Amino acid sequence: MFGFYFGKYLRDKGLLTQDKYDEILAEMNTARVKMGLMAVTENLMTTKQADEINRLQALKDKRFGDLAVEKGYLTDEQVGGLLKKQGDPYLLFVQGLTEKGILTLDEIDNELKLYQQEQNFSEDELAALKSGDIDRIVPLFIKAPGISDLAKEHIALVARNMVRFIDNTVTIAAAEIVSDYEAEYMARQDLEGDFYLLTAFCGDGIKEMAVKYGNEEFSQVDEDALDAVCEFLNCNNGLFASKLSEEDKVIDMLPPLMYVNPVKIRANQIIKIPFIVFGKQIYLLLKYGNDFEINS
Amino acid sequence: MTNILIVDDSRTSRRHLRTLLEEEGLNVCGEAVNGEEGYQEYKKLSPDLVTLDITMPVLDGLEALKKIKTDFPNANVIMVSAAGQKNKLVEAVKLGASDFITKPFEKENLMTTIKRVLAI
Numbered sequence: 123m124f125g126f127y128f129g130k131y132l133r134d135k136g137l138l139t140q141d142k143y144d145e146i147l148a149e150m151n152t153a154r155v156k157m158g159l160m161a162v163t164e165n166l167m168t169t170k171q172a173d174e175i176n177r178l179q180a181l182k183d184k185r186f187g188d189l190a191v192e193k194g195y196l197t198d199e200q201v202g203g204l205l206k207k208q209g210d211p212y213l214l215f216v217q218g219l220t221e222k223g224i225l226t227l228d229e230i231d232n233e234l235k236l237y238q239q240e241q242n243f244s245e246d247e248l249a250a251l252k253s254g255d256i257d258r259i260v261p262l263f264i265k266a267p268g269i270s271d272l273a274k275e276h277i278a279l280v281a282r283n284m285v286r287f288i289d290n291t292v293t294i295a296a297a298e299i300v301s302d303y304e305a306e307y308m309a310r311q312d313l314e315g316d317f318y319l320l321t322a323f324c325g326d327g328i329k330e331m332a333v334k335y336g337n338e339e340f341s342q343v344d345e346d347a348l349d350a351v352c353e354f355l356n357c358n359n360g361l362f363a364s365k366l367s368e369e370d371k372v373i374d375m376l377p378p379l380m381y382v383n384p385v386k387i388r389a390n391q392i393i394k395i396p397f398i399v400f401g402k403q404i405y406l407l408l409k410y411g412n413d414f415e416i417n418s
Numbered sequence: 419m420t421n422i423l424i425v426d427d428s429r430t431s432r433r434h435l436r437t438l439l440e441e442e443g444l445n446v447c448g449e450a451v452n453g454e455e456g457y458q459e460y461k462k463l464s465p466d467l468v469t470l471d472i473t474m475p476v477l478d479g480l481e482a483l484k485k486i487k488t489d490f491p492n493a494n495v496i497m498v499s500a501a502g503q504k505n506k507l508v509e510a511v512k513l514g515a516s517d518f519i520t521k522p523f524e525k526e527n528l529m530t531t532i533k534r535v536l537a538i
Contacts, residue, residue: 177524180520180524335430336430336433337434345429349429350430353430353521353522357500357501357522360501360502360503361500363500363501364502364504367502367505372505374473375500377475378427
């Protein structure tokens, strides 16, 4: 995960080519085996147990290791051991840069300091980014005032599902509060109950997201493609509603809405969160309360 | 052959479900995109089993379930939901639903549920 952010910075500065970046990521992916697979090959879990945890991940917004411990298939120590074996994503990326002769360790250190300044990251925040832990990374990008803790939880949940279901190289950028947004097309689902919440995906990467989640080729963004994106939205919102029900909050999901033509939303506080998916921009929009106008 | 009717407003969901069912040799005899259409198709096709999505426009899954079970008390109905719709699933079971499956679909779980409901 660190490599996606620092790699983009280095590419933008012309210090790393796309080809070399792709090579490093491919090598990192080979080195970084999925925890379930490692647990099975190390005889810590059976394939059936690993499959069960994979299924549970679709229903519960939890990590593989946490669920495996909850089910009693792994101990905390075993999860720790597997994480160590997976390797440190920061070190793997740095290793890739140096082994390919792209940058020396001193140059990396220097660029990292410049990147830290540019992003205004504290030492702790940089450490969070280096950890590769999405739960530590997402908060770095949702610091804009006016984003509630509940919205932060929702954004983190979507980010985790983006990694799980759409693109494991997804990156998030700084969330902002806007009062209007015009999209070429939009997949939307509202939730109502103890509070009202509009959720939507838009942006150039909608087609890629639809292809991946729908497991189907789409030549353009039409109702079928948006339907697939709505299903992904529905999956996220279901997990969010599930989390809320554990806190005795009641919220129902409304049928999804698709906009194949330009659509404009106006409201006081729209939270706009940019993601890069397969190299293209996706925006997650969240609007708490039903005081919005939407025209298409 | 086991005939199944799929009722879901999402084309993506219908497509995924149809693929999984047909891979297992089950016959999808019809599809409907909302609860009202699902009820009408049920009357027309008399399937062995119907899958009913909970969140649908026009007539949602629970309302469609009520109509189907009123006219066809022996209907085998499996509710389809996203995570987080536990309250509605509890209501559905009270209304006579046989079981439920959760999106995204997972073949093993889907087939276990169908076999249990149809006792096959």
